[in-house]
Amino acid sequence: MKKISRKSFLKIAAAAAMGSVTAGALAACNSASSSAAASSSASSAGSLAAGATYIPGTYEATAAGINGDVKVTMTFSDTAITDVVLDVSGETASIGGAAAEDLKNALMEAQGAEIDVVSGATITSEGVIKAAQKCINQAKGIANVEVIQLPTGDENDWLGTEPDIDEEAITETWDTDILIVGAGNGGMCAAAYAAQNGLNFRIIEQNSVVQDTRHWYGAIDTSAAKAAGAEPMDRAKLLSEISRYASGKCDQRVVKTWINESAAMHDFVSGILEGEYGWSCEFTSGAEAAWPAENAEHNTDYLYPVQEHNYMASETASGMQRNQAFQDYIEKRGYSIDFNTALAKLEKDENGRITGVIAQSTSDDHFIRINASKGVLLACGGYPGNPYMMEQLDPLGTSVTTACSYSPADKGYGIRAAVWAGANLDKESAPMLFDRGIVPPGQDAGYVESANAFGGKAFPGQIRQYNPGTQPFLKVNRNGERFANESCPYNDIVYAAAHQPGRVYAQIHDANWEEDVKRFHTIGCSAQTRNGGEAYVLPKMEEAEELGCFFKADTLEELADKLGFTGEAKENFLATVERYNELYDAQNDEDFGKPAYRLSAIKTAPFYGCWLGASLLTTEQGIAINDKCQALDTNNQPMEGLYITGDMSGSFFANNYPCLMAGVAMGRTMTFAIKAIKQMGGLE
Structure with a gap:
């Protein structure tokens, strides 16, 4: 080394x-x-x-x-x-x-x-x-001297070796009580809470601006829910369902921290955004957030909706996002964000307590020691932008992904720094996959070579998310055959495609698509297709059509040709559509058990089709934590001085993200951010 x-x-x-x-x-x-x-x-x-x-x-x-x-x-x-x-x-x-x-x-x-x-x-x-x-x-004749911030790992070793930074290279030292690493959704919520309570903290961010806001978040029995007249949530059932979705591979005490403290998180957020910036909360619950009752007949009522909150900026806020509002909030209170300052490694004393970090300026590459007497909160995101970690930690999710909508800055550096320091990484992946990765005919799922991308690999899809792909229309494989019940959570159909040629599938519908999606009543973010109608969907279809990924035809034979079906596969395709129309006419899917209200006729021209795989938003496999958001070591003992939140925190999800429990991940991120600050700041 x-x-x-x-x-x-x-x-x-x-x-x-x-x-x-x-x-x-x-x-x-x-x-x-x-x-x-x-x-x-x-x-x-x-x-x-x-x-x-x-x-x-x-x-x-x-x-x-x-x-x-x-x-x-x-x-x-x-x-x-x-x-x-x-x-x-x-x-x-x-x-x-x-x-x-x-x-x-x-x-x-x-x-x-x-x-x-x-x-x-x-x-x-x-x-x-x-x-x-x-x-x-x-x-100007000035030499450019650069030092790589961190070992990048490789195709055989995603972790790499912790950098050994000589004391002589550390040219600056900062002292603070609390250090927050990452100015994203978790880090900015933590900073705003610390600022409101007058704590001594610093927040560093490797980029030059705060990171993008994920506006929607799930919280339980909030003041917004009560104002809307929502019925109290069945907390025991919600806890059970999250645990069941993770096959029991979670810490239910950690899940309860979100369930029990998310209402207070919402009160804090609303106090700033509504009280100081004049924003209004868009609250979703009840019938709009729930699958229709017909699903109970088919044993799919386990998909448990949550109460979702969304703040969009008011006209006077000039389109400011929540993270930008939090930045403005802390700056008005005398705090600032140390941009262009990246985490290099964690530091600990002889007793194993995390005492701070060594960071590196991304502007001129000098190293900085940051001492944090009361603790470090890592809020650095997952690893969706790191192909080494994706392929080695989540080979299944990688294999079915065709597009991405993640932050490319999320390369797992926080996770790697924590593991180098002795933290315990969850042993099972939990990617957030959406069935919206539209690609041209003949394109397989998985990485393709890309000379300009990190690690030399990228996903092929040029559209981040083709939202109508989530609708439960007929889906067939490259052999022209139907292979699954299309009425399912976002990631179920893409996992089913892992067993199909090329790990992709075609979606088919006819001219009555708008009437169909209203009847389908999909929830979560897929409801945008239902609620937006033509004004929302047609531009997306046109964009995909221009890229050679979406097709319209006057006959099913013509559509089959455009989608690339030939020979026996084309015959199978036409026979599958005919069979699907028979199931629709009978209002009984005896082949795969899809609820009748989610069947659709494919009889009225023009006919539409496209090829889809998964669109990767983020990863939820993270560092194991306890109910106080402390990082756990490999013996699952708390690591003094180290706290984790956001996509790099673990103990909550496994297998995959429970996609139709809308906003759970962001609600957890913000709730845990506040919990960690309370712990480090001695506020509870």
């Missing part, structure tokens, strides 16, 4: 002055122009011509984007940036790719890298800005 030391900085800087550095752990950027320019880029500022700002030439550099590296190529005269070329081909076309022109124009206008991120493409923007600054440094 090689130490990263201050001496290493000096040695690499000296080497960079003589030429490029391409060692695995440390790198400098090379010029993309002539050998003379390349030589100039590595020389000192003294080689600049008198009165010149830059060494003329063309320079290129890379930095991490949303799916992999983005590349910036910049051309300089002696006094100006004259051209900018961005390569964001590895980014999601509709997000990072769409921002490329705006970023290029901003760099040219600013004549530097001090530009704003493009809304909705923050991570791509940050990568472009960082790579542009590297190019500028080269053109």
Whole structure:
């Protein structure tokens, strides 16, 4: 194991002055122009011509984007940036790719890298800005010296080895009572609660902005529920159902922490968002949140709805998200977020107590020791953006996934740091999969090679989530055969597809789809298709059609051809549709037992079809915790000074996420964030 030391900085800087550095752990950027320019880029500022700002030439550099590296190529005269070329081909076309022109124009206008991120493409923007600054440094004759933040693991070892950071490399020390790692949903809720109670804390975030908000959260018997006249929840049944969904592989005391304390969490959130920002809560329960009673006849009434809450910004909030409101809230109280500061490793004393962390600046790569006398809360997210962890920890979920809607910053670094420190990782995966990963005909599920993506792999789907894919229409495999009851939780059909060719399936419906989805009455986020109607669904169909993933035809034979069915598979497909229409006419699915109200005729042209797999939102396999949100060691004993919340916390889910218990994961995240702060702050 090689130490990263201050001496290493000096040695690499000296080497960079003589030429490029391409060692695995440390790198400098090379010029993309002539050998003379390349030589100039590595020389000192003294080689600049008198009165010149830059060494003329063309320079290129890379930095991490949303799916992999983005590349910036910049051309300089002696006094100006004259051209900018961005390569964001590895980014999601509709997000990072769409921002490329705006970023290029901003760099040219600013004549530097001090530009704003493009809304909705923050991570791509940050990568472009960082790579542009590297190019500028080269053109000024300044060596770019980088140290990789953490070992990335590999295809054989997702964990890797904990970095051994020399004391000489730690150039800064911060002291605080409480340290929160991660400015996402859990971290920002924790920070807002700590700020409201006047606690001494710091919060660090590896990116330059707070992370995206998951607006919907589940909470039990809240003030919003009482105001809406909702019946009190059967808490014993809810506890039993969550445990049963996890096959008993959870800690019911941890689940009870959410059940019993989520109402107080909601009161805290509503006190800020309604009281200070004038937002209103959209509360969902009762018939809108429940499967229709007909499901009881088919033993599917175990799908237990919860009371879901959603805050959308008021007009006066200018579209601010909850995490942004929490940021504004803490800043008004004199606190701030230490952005561009990434977790490198946890530190502990001779008794094993976690005393703080060593972090690394993602701006200039120097190391910082952060001492936290009362504890560390890790809220760093799961590992959906890390193919090494996905393939090794969740081979089944990986094999059926065709698209993703996760945060690419969630690469499991918090989980790895906790395991390095001796924490116990849940032994079973629990991915959050939605049956919405639309892909073209012939595309298998699972990773495909992607040179620009982290780990060299990415999921092939270009649309994050095709929401109508959740509807219980007829679904067939590549042989043209029906293979499962389509009236099921989101992830059940994609797991069923694990036993089908290519691990994908086609969804088929006719022109009466809107009438069908109203009758289907799906719940959770799939209700957007039912409630939004044509105005919501048609743009999604058109987007998918443009990408060659969605098809419309005047006859079933034509649809079969467009979906790629040939020979016997085409004959099977047409026979399957005919059989499905017979089941609809009889209002009795004697083949797979789907409730009659969720059958649909496929008789009225035009006919529609697409191929689907899973869309991965996040992972819920995390570090084992107790009911106080303390991390547990490999003997399931509390680790003093270490608390966990969010997608990197365990002891709650197993097998998979209970998709139709809407908002449970986010409700748990925010409830546990507050619980951890109460524990560290001595508030209970």
